[in-house]
Amino acid sequence: DADVTQTPRNRITKTGKRIMLECSQTKGHDRMYWYRQDPGLGLRLIYYSFDVKDINKGEISDGYSVSRQAQAKFSLSLESAIPNQTALYFCATSIAGLDAGELFFGEGSRLTVL
Amino acid sequence: AQSVTQLGSHVSVSEGALVLLRCNYSSSVPPYLFWYVQYPNQGLQLLLKYTSAATLVKGINGFEAEFKKSETSFHLTKPSAHMSDAAEYFCAVGYNAGNMLTFGGGTRLMVKP
Numbered sequence: 001d002a003d004v005t006q007t008p009r010n011r012i013t014k015t016g017k018r019i020m021l022e023c024s025q026t027k028g029h030d031r032m033y034w035y036r037q038d039p040g041l042g043l044r045l046i047y048y049s050f051d052v053k054d055i056n057k058g059e060i061s062d063g064y065s066v067s068r069q070a071q072a073k074f075s076l077s078l079e080s081a082i083p084n085q086t087a088l089y090f091c092a093t094s095i096a097g098l099d100a101g102e103l104f105f106g107e108g109s110r111l112t113v114l
Numbered sequence: 115a116q117s118v119t120q121l122g123s124h125v126s127v128s129e130g131a132l133v134l135l136r137c138n139y140s141s142s143v144p145p146y147l148f149w150y151v152q153y154p155n156q157g158l159q160l161l162l163k164y165t166s167a168a169t170l171v172k173g174i175n176g177f178e179a180e181f182k183k184s185e186t187s188f189h190l191t192k193p194s195a196h197m198s199d200a201a202e203y204f205c206a207v208g209y210n211a212g213n214m215l216t217f218g219g220g221t222r223l224m225v226k227p
Contacts, residue, residue, distance in 0.1 A: 033214075043158075102148070105158045
């Protein structure tokens with residue numbers, strides 16, 4: 001089983017619908033992140049959390065919200081999806097400390113908004 | 115703000131040829147530097163990282179990268195490309211142990227038989 005699991009892996013939805021992407025991890029890491037990947041733009045940070053009571057906005061948080069339900073679970077929500085949120089979304093984890101920059105990624109959730 | 119530039123969104127090499135993927139960063143302080151690889155339909159995997167130890171860093175699958183402070187570069191190389199190296203490669207930079215990573219736009223490596 002993967003250490004970082006994302007569900008769903010693929011989702012097609014319509015404009016205006018609410019969507020939740022879920023992430024769970026078995027690595028025991030405190031830090032969790034949501035990124036989106038767009039061709040030519042690399043990965044951009046949406047939200048991150050350093051522990052269960054900590055939520056921080058990233059570079060492109062508008063239109064998104066998150067919930068850290070437990071150390072192992074971090075969900076990303078699109079309250080009212082729009083077409084330019086069509087992208088590949090990645091959840092990642094890391095430990096705290098000197099190696100905090102090393103991220104461990106899930107396999108991605110491909111979202112298409114029509 | 116920190117930034118990362120990867121020159122060339124697509125690079126094509128023949129099997130057995132040298133692989134060179136370029137990465138430049140903007141910084142006035144020593145960075146943490148990373149290369150990640152993404153195979154089709156998979157997440158990103160760490161290839162190698164520089165954290166202020168040796169300037170020449172060796173990674174998995176025969177890849178290595180050299181940190182050149184004077185050029186603010188961290189180019190990725192492999193002496194002989196293999197078909198299995200075909201993937202997308204991302205350079206990333208961070209500036210302290212708790213900071214976030216900034217990713218470059220990625221370079222898709224294609225390997226021709």
